[in-house]
Amino acid sequence: MKDFLTLDKQLCFAVYETSAEFTKLYKSVLKPFGLTYPQYLVLLALWERDEITMKELGEQVNLGTGTLTPMINRMQENGWLRKERSKEDERKVYILLEEKAYNEKSIITQKVLKEIERCNISLTEYEELMIRLNDLKQKLKTREPSDI
Numbered sequence: 001m002k003d004f005l006t007l008d009k010q011l012c013f014a015v016y017e018t019s020a021e022f023t024k025l026y027k028s029v030l031k032p033f034g035l036t037y038p039q040y041l042v043l044l045a046l047w048e049r050d051e052i053t054m055k056e057l058g059e060q061v062n063l064g065t066g067t068l069t070p071m072i073n074r075m076q077e078n079g080w081l082r083k084e085r086s087k088e089d090e091r092k093v094y095i096l097l098e099e100k101a102y103n104e105k106s107i108i109t110q111k112v113l114k115e116i117e118r119c120n121i122s123l124t125e126y127e128e129l130m131i132r133l134n135d136l137k138q139k140l141k142t143r144e145p146s147d148i
């Protein structure tokens with residue numbers, strides 16, 4: 001068990017380093033579009049389902065309003081989306097994609113896919129990794145409370 005305490009045996013560190021590599025990958029792909037990785041996640045969510053509330057969007061991409069609001073404002077300034085206040089409930093703000101987001105979708109997603117393919121990750125391996133990581137995430141979320 002002594003070896004477990006070395007840095008290279010820490011699953012959390014492997015996930016951290018892998019995340020950093022993904023960040024580099026996405027940064028290089030998204031930079032020509034003037035997008036950050038979190039902004040790309042917003043676009044992915046809206047490409048799945050356009051015209052959702054700011055609250056729903058925040059829940060979907062796991063970002064709080066303090067982070068999401070300035071990001072949405074920048075994306076609106078850059079022509080990716082727009083905000084519309086609900087006519088029925090003034091407290092609700094809907095986020096809608098602009099034409100630019102629809103026009104650039106296939107170009108952006110193809111560049112992302114091409115970059116992932118350059119990593120020599122097969123579709124089967126990709127799907128297996130998604131299953132394993134989602135399973136790990138669920139186990140971490142539902143862990144027993146600690147006595148610490």
